Amino acid sequence: MAMVVTAPCAGCKYTDCVVVCPCECFYGDEQQLYIDPDDCIDCGACVPECPVEAIFLDSDVPAKWTSFVQLNADRVAVLKPLGAHVTEKVQR
Ligand code: SF4
Ligand code: SF4
Numbered sequence: 001m002a003m004v005v006t007a008p009c010a011g012c013k014y015t016d017c018v019v020v021c022p023c024e025c026f027y028g029d030e031q032q033l034y035i036d037p038d039d040c041i042d043c044g045a046c047v048p049e050c051p052v053e054a055i056f057l058d059s060d061v062p063a064k065w066t067s068f069v070q071l072n073a074d075r076v077a078v079l080k081p082l083g084a085h086v087t088e089k090v091q092r
Pocket of ligand 1 (some may be wrong): 005008009012013014015016017018030034043049050051052053054055
């Protein structure tokens with residue numbers, strides 16, 4: 001089980017979510033952030049931090065966004081070797 005970042009994250013670079021994560025699970029590209037399903041421990045700390053409610057437990061992702069479960073895993077696999085780790089809040 002892991003948390004999954006879904007469609008409402010698109011365009012958000014405020015990244016309030018990343019600073020509370022004890023496992024540094026977040027990776028990002030120009031579109032949105034993604035959670036590493038191998039590192040996430042389901043602590044839930046990131047969920048209330050997201051102002052647009054983009055983060056769900058993988059088993060609770062709304063039906064219209066279930067493709068994001070695989071997308072998070074796929075994008076992290078690409079972004080991790082590229083060093084696209086996001087561990088600090090982005091200011092803008
Ligand atoms: S706070 Fe929410 S919308 Fe913003 S980067 Fe984090 S998951 Fe995405
Ligand atoms: S549930 Fe916890 S471990 Fe998983 S991404 Fe959120 S803050 Fe990090």
